[in-house]
Amino acid sequence: MADEKNIEKKEEEKVEAKTEEKTPPAKSDISPEDKARIKAEKIQMVKKKMEVLKAKKLKKVVKKVKTEEKELKPVLSGLVKDLLPNWTDEGARKAAADINIYSMEGKAKDKMTLPSTFFVVFRPDLIRKDVTASRANRRQAYGPDERAGQKHSVETWGKGHGVSRCQRIKGQRTGAQSPCNVGCRRAPPPYTDTVWSKKVNKKERIIAKLSALSATKEKVMVTARGHRFKDKITLPVIVEDGFKDIDETAEVARVLENLGVIEDVERARNGTHIRAGRGKMRGRKYKTPKSVLVVIDEEAPVIFAARNLPGVDVTTAARLNTEMLAPGGDPGRLTIFTKSAIKRLEG
Numbered sequence: 001m002a003d004e005k006n007i008e009k010k011e012e013e014k015v016e017a018k019t020e021e022k023t024p025p026a027k028s029d030i031s032p033e034d035k036a037r038i039k040a041e042k043i044q045m046v047k048k049k050m051e052v053l054k055a056k057k058l059k060k061v062v063k064k065v066k067t068e069e070k071e072l073k074p075v076l077s078g079l080v081k082d083l084l085p086n087w088t089d090e091g092a093r094k095a096a097a098d099i100n101i102y103s104m105e106g107k108a109k110d111k112m113t114l115p116s117t118f119f120v121v122f123r124p125d126l127i128r129k130d131v132t133a134s135r136a137n138r139r140q141a142y143g144p145d146e147r148a149g150q151k152h153s154v155e156t157w158g159k160g161h162g163v164s165r166c167q168r169i170k171g172q173r174t175g176a177q178s179p180c181n182v183g184c185r186r187a188p189p190p191y192t193d194t195v196w197s198k199k200v201n202k203k204e205r206i207i208a209k210l211s212a213l214s215a216t217k218e219k220v221m222v223t224a225r226g227h228r229f230k231d232k233i234t235l236p237v238i239v240e241d242g243f244k245d246i247d248e249t250a251e252v253a254r255v256l257e258n259l260g261v262i263e264d265v266e267r268a269r270n271g272t273h274i275r276a277g278r279g280k281m282r283g284r285k286y287k288t289p290k291s292v293l294v295v296i297d298e299e300a301p302v303i304f305a306a307r308n309l310p311g312v313d314v315t316t317a318a319r320l321n322t323e324m325l326a327p328g329g330d331p332g333r334l335t336i337f338t339k340s341a342i343k344r345l346e347g
Contacts, residue, residue, distance in 0.1 A: 098111065099111065099112055099113070099217075099234050099236075099238060100238065101238045101239070101240060101339055102233075102238065103240055104239065104242060104243060104258065105258050106257075109240070112238065112339070112342070114342070115342065115345060115346040117213060117345055118216075118217050118236075119214060120210040120213070120214045122211055122214065122215065122331075123207055123211045124331060126204050126208040126211060127208045127211055127212050127322060127326050127331050128329040129200060129204065129208065130200050130205050130208035130209070130322040131208075131322055131323045131326060131328065131329040132198065133199065133200045134321065134322070135323070136196050136197055136198045137198065139197075141192045141193070141194065141196070142190060142192065143189060143190045143192040144186070144189050144190070148185060149177065149184045149185025149186070150177050150185055152169050152176040153169065153170045154168060154170065154176050154177050155167070155168060156168070166180060166181060167181075205322070208322045209321060209322045209325070212322050212331045212333075213320075213325055215325070215326070215331035216235065216325060216332065216333060216334075217236050218235070218332060219235055220332075221331055221332030222235060222333070225330055225331075225332045225333060225334075226289070227291075227332075227334040228261075229260055229261045229263065229264060230260030230261075232260070235334075235335075236335045237259055237261065237334075237335070238339060238342060239255070239336055239337070239338055239339070240339060241297075241338050241339050241340050243255060243336075243338055244297070244298075244300035244301070244302045244338055245300060245301060245302070246305050247301035247305050248305055249305050249306070249309060251305065252302065252305050252306045252309065253265070253309060256292065256309075259336070261292055261334060264292055264311075264334055265291050265292065265309050265310060265312060267289065267291065267311075268290070268291035268310040268311030269310045269311075271288070271289040271311075272287070272288045272289075273286065273287055274286060275287050288310050288311050289311055290313070290327045290333065291309070291310065291311025291312050291334070292309075292311070292312050292313075292334050293312075293313050293314075293315070293324055293334070293335045294306055294312065294313070294314040294315070294335075294336045295314075295315055295316070295317055295320060295335060295336070295337045295338070296314065296315075296316055296317070296338050296341050297316065297317055297341045297344050298316055299316060302314060316341075317341045318344070320345075
């Protein structure tokens with residue numbers, strides 16, 4: 001009997017020892033070093049989770065940027081055959097290879113081949129459509145006060161007075177508030193909730209831009225727009241990259257004179273005139289014809305130096321649009337590209 005009791009005691013002790021091993025130590029038993037280690041592990045886990053989330057968000061942003069770049073790429077793979085009908089022609093390739101690169105002294109220092117984006121089929125209908133839409137989307141809503149012409153205390157005399165039965169100001173014979181009276185409200189006034197914006201399909205917008213870009217190399221179209229330039233220069237005018245670093249307006253004018261396009265700036269200066277209509281009172285008194293468009297690869301000092309010249313606009317290759325290339329929907333603007341800007345426009 002004594003042996004059996006000893007065996008039972010030993011088994012109970014073993015079970016108690018196992019339960020003690022399984023149960024975690026109480027919070028009070030955890031040392032400060034262990035607490036610091038656990039806290040550091042938790043912080044590390046949170047940091048890893050944040051890094052994973054940031055990586056996912058970054059991937060989404062990169063994907064979005066890539067899709068936007070694809071949309072902005074001038075030549076879509078599915079439209080190449082339709083957009084470039086003449087690119088296989090030897091004459092077109094020869095004309096593309098004979099474009100001069102001018103120095104800032106106006107001398108031809110090298111030659112280059114224009115990219116295929118300058119040989120897109122001419123679509124004046126899409127150019128006009130895209131320019132009209134871009135102008136409509138900038139239009140500001142306007143309209144009169146909702147109570148304009150209706151702020152009088154009026155009454156109607158009724159029949160039998162030998163006069164028209166319109167509304168009249170109380171105590172007077174003056175007609176008021178009805179659309180038929182002098183100095184009263186308009187019958188169908190313009191409303192501020194009118195939607196002026198217009199939509200253009202993505203492919204149509206791309207074709208319009210490329211078509212307007214192609215027109216910049218055609219001397220007939222550029223001349224038809226009224227631009228003036230020397231007959232010897234090749235279009236579009238391509239200048240060395242040092243042109244974008246000019247930071248003085250007088251220096252820009254000197255380079256334009258060397259290139260043979262300063263006469264067009266003078267045309268814009270002489271064509272500046274006072275606007276006809278109410279716009280004189282609304283901060284747009286003068287109208288200036290469009291002159292030379294300068295396209296550079298990235299933002300540079302020439303943007304601030306050239307904007308003082310009448311009719312001259314400066315933009316980057318990324319911001320180039322149909323309205324800049326064809327103001328008013330008329331293609332064939334006199335355009336100056338830097339060498340690196342031409343490379344940015346390649347498909």
